[in-house]
Amino acid sequence: MSKPSMKTYPKIGLTKCPTCGYTVDSATQAHGEEGMPSDGTVSVCLNCGGLGIYLADLTLRPINDEETQEVMRDWEAWSTIEKAQGYIRARGRFR
Secondary structure, three states: OOOOOOEEEEEEEEEEOOOOOOEEEEEEEOOOOOOOOOOOOEEEOOOOOOEEEEOOOOOEEEOOHHHHHHHHOOHHHHHHHHHHHHHHHHHOOOO
């Protein structure tokens, strides 16, 4: 199995994680089609591992239960999210 390609998109503007308030200024695409985050893209906070959803203006809002269930139905996406959350939580928060 090949390693997934991950592309980082710096300078997306400043927004805050809806879970912990950590300032987000870039995004890394880890699953799905390559491209800048857009309205509805799922985000995993690098500080706390919390999930958020990008809005059209690239700010983040909390993910709701229905959206979480939808992402969980995509096994590959959910597996990637769980791995990322595991690494982040094992490392601990930046602050």
